[in-house]
Amino acid sequence: MSVLKKRKWMLGLSALVLIVVVAITIFLNIIIHSNVPKLADGSIEQRYAQQGRYPVKIEEVKGTHGEALFRIYYPAFQGDESYPIISWGNGTGATPDRYHELLTHLASWGFIVIDSYSTTTGTGQEIVDAIEYLNNENQLANSLFYQKVQMEQIGVAGHSQGSTGVINAHTNYTSGSLIKTIVSIALPDLKYADPEDVYDTARIAVPFLIMGGTRDFLISPVSTNKVALHNTNASTPVMMGMAKGAAHTAIEGNGGNHRGYLTAWMRYWLLDDQEAMKAFHGDASEMMHNPNWVDVIQANMDR
Structure with a gap:
């Protein structure tokens, strides 16, 4: 075969492979999106999946050399209002852009x-650093966030590697005692965690929500989420659920069907929102009977 013919053959093969990959991707996306259940009209889940009442602003924080450090989503400040914190943990290789719509949504419900x-948040150091940054800004008279942060009301949530990070932020750092609630989304099986990222849910001492998806077969299957729940301290309020049709990256973008209950959980534990509480409180809670969620299990959620 001549060099020219070989090159054309290789280009043709590459094009064919690309077409196949694109076709498979489109097919899988169609299947995944067609299997995402519709939220029930009038449900608590649907209410908190909708945009909140606060207009949202964004602040970019850069280091001394101009490097990007943090992105902060916050309610447009009104008067003397202050707001709870949610410190987010990115999945492997991800940056704030991957979760932009979701984080905007959370801020619209009254959170900074x-x-x-x-892009590597598994140790929890970055989650803690973010909390400490806002704590410092809250005390600086010339800061945009001066006296705007409710440092006594701090939640953490993370995706994949970031979900190991938010657990470790609470259990492995002194500042972790400030954290009032934890949400893990697509928590990886321990066999996928680097040694420095290994988490221990038995050490969690605050309300803990474990969110997974029925299509996350490999990294965060239902068995992994159940182990995380059953290993949690016997006195800790804990709840888990697997969203029907959700794959490992379902939380990216606008948060998919995780968005409603993630928002409601944070409103319940950080803002004492009694309407949001009904989604989780006791055996009669909405999430326990929501057909869009399976393997919903709870302990100590009737207090």
């Missing part, structure tokens, strides 16, 4: 949401 630009 801070996300680092780190």
